[in-house]
Amino acid sequence: MKSMLSPQDRGAKKKAPTGIAGLDEITVGGLPHGRTTLLVGGPGSGKTIFALQFLVHGARICDETGVFVAFEERSERIMANADGFGWNLAELCPKRLAFIDAQPTPDLIQSGTFDLSGMLAALEAQTEQMGARRIVFDALDIVLALLPDPASKRREVYRLHEWLLAHELTGIITGKVDAGETNSVGEQPFGFMQFMVDCAVILNHSVVLGVSQRNLRVQKFRGSSFDENESPFLIGRSGFEIAVARPLGRGILNVSKERLSSGVERLDTMLGGGYYRAACVLITGFPGTAKTTLSGAFAEAACRRNERTLFISFDADSSEVVRDLASVGIRLDHHLESGCLRIISARTVIGSAETYLVRIKTLAKEHEARCVVIDPVSTWTKSGDGLSAHSVSERLIDWSKAEGITLLCTSLLDELTQRRAEGGGTSLQISTLADTWIHLDYLVQAGERNRGLSIIKSRGTAHSNQVRELILSNDGVTLADIYTAGGEVLMGTLRWEKERAEREANEVAEVAAKLKRVRLDAEEAELEVRIRSLQTELSAKQVEKALLTRTTASHEHALTRGDSRIRELRGADVADSEAT
């Protein structure tokens, strides 16, 4: 197949990695190498950061030096702003990354037409000197605005594009569009550029239900497949981060058969050995059904195996979580001290679900976590729209599986959603995606409220179908069998009473059995004795019988002898005797 492609085709397939998390996945490798990419977006949509990150990645990782032509901001300011992302530009400048200030002076007097060939000549000197492969023109619209008519604007953009192509530089040209018009860029001064360049990326910043949402969309990419949908992104602590679902058919999951302890021994037994590694476990339940406790038990078990664990609590502060869990024998403090466990409290964080996801990803990456606990994940529906929260939780699961991270989420159900939960759905619909779904419930009976645990589903594992009672004590968390008596489930004190009654019944039965055994032993012995005496009697009879036979025989003999003697004496003939 490859040999059939002309060299030009292969050149078109070459990509320049951007180092922007997610973008390289969307574009299947990066921006078109040696071609021009147009990046448009409204104010504050992150154009400069995007472009700069592209250059920094090139200079640091791809061994491609770059030039940043700043038309809008002064380079010192850009560098200072970029320091916030920890890119350490001072280290790269000026050998691997050069900034060129090309801001038009405010008192510039314009008289007649002009063009950008001066800039291109200057840039040519600069790029040749440092062997630059990447170049960014930030806010080209500033310069274009100086040009008097659309024709000359077009001419200069064309000149710039030609120059970039001639020098085979991978270029990004950024430009502003008004917010809300990002989808109809055709009318903007950059409209015609969209047809010219090989790749166009649109950044969009909108507010949905009071929550800021940023989206990126690759509008075109010549000679390559790409994800055409809008992908949410975030400007995080290390720059641009784009949320992207793992594309279809790419990246095979490393499915593990390894089982991980849930932290509750009997729960492991119920699950046939524990959770699978890299599985997604969902624990649903009403407030106070010990969801956090179960997730804490899992976190502690993970830490004991020396697996780095991230615990994200949307409910309570880190110290509160530790204190509360210590009361049921789950000691997290020393794992926290050793750095194995990290608890993040995000109670007051408000943002779109997207923000949460990116933060969690970043935190997990920072912590090199192998297990992640999110308590509760249902917070995500609190702000922003439910649709994006759903897509975020899907991507969260997808991400954790791809990373091999075991994910445990709790989801709060309120009384209203009870029926829906029983019908098979949580508000985020994670339940359909989760591998293991444990439901916690209250059972109010005989003046008691007891916790019941049941496994609704657990993919790929044989699991118990029984409801167990979840018992929290100072010593820890454990499960107990529950009794069903006359069709009623017994828990708590009732269960305890039932257990005691059974114990007593068992004792009585045991004593009775012992008694019976003794009696049977005696009867057996008696029978044996009788057998022996009968046997003796039998042999006596046999002797007697033998004796009898013998005496009878000798007697008959004697009689026969006597008869023939008499016959002899009588002189009887044989015939006579035969007739008798």
Added chain:
Amino acid sequence: MKRAKTQDAKFKFRLYVASNAQNSERAVANLGALCRSYLPNRYEIEVVDVFDTPKRALSDGIFMTPTLIKLAPPPVRRMVGTLSQTRPLLLALGLEPLES
């Protein structure tokens, strides 16, 4: 006072051009004509071709051509374009348009 000074002072110009690009050539011609009619014998023009000395253009911050820099008399001023719109240009240079 000011007028007298302007009239007496010698004008120093530096014109950055892009070789023989059309607008550059027009700028050279327009500047020459302007100087001849407004500043006879008291002007000095240095023409810099950015293609010959791109590094100088870079260090001088020349991104558009043609660019004219008025180095003297102060203040230093920058002008871009073919220098064809005479009136605003003259005002920027501090010269009175001639009554034609």
